Amino acid sequence: xxxxxxxxxxxxxxxxxxxxxxxxxxxxxxxxxxxxxxxxxxxxxxxxxxxxxxxxxxxxxxxxxxxxxxxxxxxxxxxxxxxxxxxxxxxxxxxxxxxxxxxxxxxxxxxxxxxxxxxxxxxxxxxxxxxx
Numbered sequence: 001x002x003x004x005x006x007x008x009x010x011x012x013x014x015x016x017x018x019x020x021x022x023x024x025x026x027x028x029x030x031x032x033x034x035x036x037x038x039x040x041x042x043x044x045x046x047x048x049x050x051x052x053x054x055x056x057x058x059x060x061x062x063x064x065x066x067x068x069x070x071x072x073x074x075x076x077x078x079x080x081x082x083x084x085x086x087x088x089x090x091x092x093x094x095x096x097x098x099x100x101x102x103x104x105x106x107x108x109x110x111x112x113x114x115x116x117x118x119x120x121x122x123x124x125x126x127x128x129x130x131x132x
Contacts (some may be wrong), residue, residue, distance in 0.1 A: 015044050015045065015110070015117060015119075016041060016042065016043045016044045016045070017043065017044065017045045017046075017047060017119065018036065018043045018045070018046045018047070019046075019047040019048075019049075019121075020032060020046075020047075020048060020049070021048075021049040021050050021123075022048055022049070022050055022051055022052060023050050024050050024051070024052050024053070025052055026052040026054070026060065028052070029048075029051065029052045029059070029060045030060060032046075032048075033060065033061065033062055033064075033065075036064070037062075037064065042087070042089075043087065044086065044087050044090060045084065045085070045086055045087070045108070045119055046065065046084070046085040046086075047082070047084055047106075047119070047121035048082070048083045048084070048085065048121075049081060049082055049121070049122075049123040050081055050123060051080065051081075051082075051083040053077055053078055053080055057077030057078065058077075059080075059083050061085055063088060064087065064088055064089075065085040065086065065087065065088060066085065066086045066087075066088055066092070067083060067084075067085055068083065068084045068085070068086065068097055068106050068108060069083055069106065070082055070083075070100065070102060070103050070104065070105055070106050071099050071100055071101055071102070072101065072102075072103060073103070076103060079103045080103050081103060081104045081123035081125075082103075082104050082105055082106045082121045082122060082123040083106065083121075084106040084108055084119070084121045086108065094110055094111060094112050095108055095109060095110045095111070096108070096109050096111075097109075098118065098120075100120075104122060104123040104124070104125075105120060105121065105122050105123075106120075106121040107119070107120045107121075108121075
């Protein structure tokens with residue numbers, strides 16, 4: 001681990017997670033990224049449902065975040081309804097993605113001296129439970 005990375009903040013007690021449905025709004029995404037940068041509490045993981053996807057199939061983030069898309073995102077970026085951001089301050093050796101065959105689910109597994117923690121970001125449409 002270098003000086004610019006860290007394990008999750010006090011992993012024995014806290015993994016700071018922010019969850020929000022962006023409703024596919026570009027402005028909402030930009031506002032969220034700005035607010036996260038201004039927060040006194042620094043978040044480790046951001047679980048986004050209905051992210052904004054631009055005409056090139058990309059979602060928005062800045063240098064503070066690493067973006068994780070669902071398995072199969074490259075084939076159907078416009079069908080993506082869940083994205084997970086992980087703080088770029090967290091050592092990439094402390095987590096891995098989980099292969100989940102759904103455009104609505106992103107799984108991340110953290111591991112270290114504290115054990116294992118799985119975070120599953122799920123977009124579940126209101127009209128049914130097809131994601132589950």
